[in-house]
Amino acid sequence: MMNNAPGSPRPGPAPTPGRSPDPHTTAVHAENLTVTRGTRTVLRDLGFTVPRGQITGLLGPSGCGKSTLMRALVGTQAKVTGTLDVLGHPAGHPTLRTRIGYVTQAPSVYDDLTVRQNLDYFAAILNPGRAAADRRTEDVTRAIADVDLTTHADALAGNLSGGQRNRVSLAVALLGAPELLVLDEPTVGLDPVLRRDLWNLFHDIATDRGATLLVSSHVMDEAERCHRLLLMRDGELLADDTPDALRTRTGAATVEEAFLRLVDEAKAAARTKETTR
């Protein structure tokens, strides 16, 4: 749990025992989560939980605060206040480093190394020493196959397409078999076949490995592929529900339509509040 003073440079542990849901079933728990960037409050008073072993989609228009929320979760965002627990620890806790895989929007790969060399490098950081050499080779080969880059394993990362480079970053995140994968818009720039294959991989990772995935997107049709959704707009949470429940509750045929109805409801509520002041 975390209750940071505004302006603190990093989320720091300040446990409040007994208030969080069971960390065996809950991967992320947030209460009154607020983030300031510069002089702007970009996340306002968020409260939600992310269940373990499922895919939760973080959806909302560009600039609504998805990346900021992900940065707060992995402990790289300053000026975070409120409660944010991740895998039973305050966000940013050192023991979380090897338990979370985080893929940013900008692929973090070395252009002058091949795909395999990139993976070998990160595998050596995760599992150093000669004794782990065989395990590293296995892990690297599996991660490259997971993201469907086996035929490009010996290509220089600098010669790959944008989508392929994104997949190298994803393979790096998969190396340590993380319990929580935080993926910031992983399907941007991918063709429909690769998008489908990646979503199938996300489901395999959740089902076969029991991992939790938090995947951001501003493409609403990807919402239908998630077990649960966090719908955001302007730094606020509009909904925390399953796609089915959202459609039923709003009487909408699609999640996109449900989102638009929730936006209209929020605007109407804000107008009512304004006129009754």
Ligand SMILES: Nc1ncnc2c1ncn2[C@@H]1O[C@H](COP(=O)(O)OP(=O)(O)OP(=O)(O)O)[C@@H](O)[C@H]1O
């Ligand atoms: N360094 C910064 N200083 C001040 N404001 C910032 C900074 N970085 C981002 N912001 C603002 O914070 C808000 C949330 O940005 P964020 O990148 O989290 O949105 P997003 O939903 O991930 O957008 P996208 O889908 O385009 O990546 C935006 O309004 C953005 O302008």
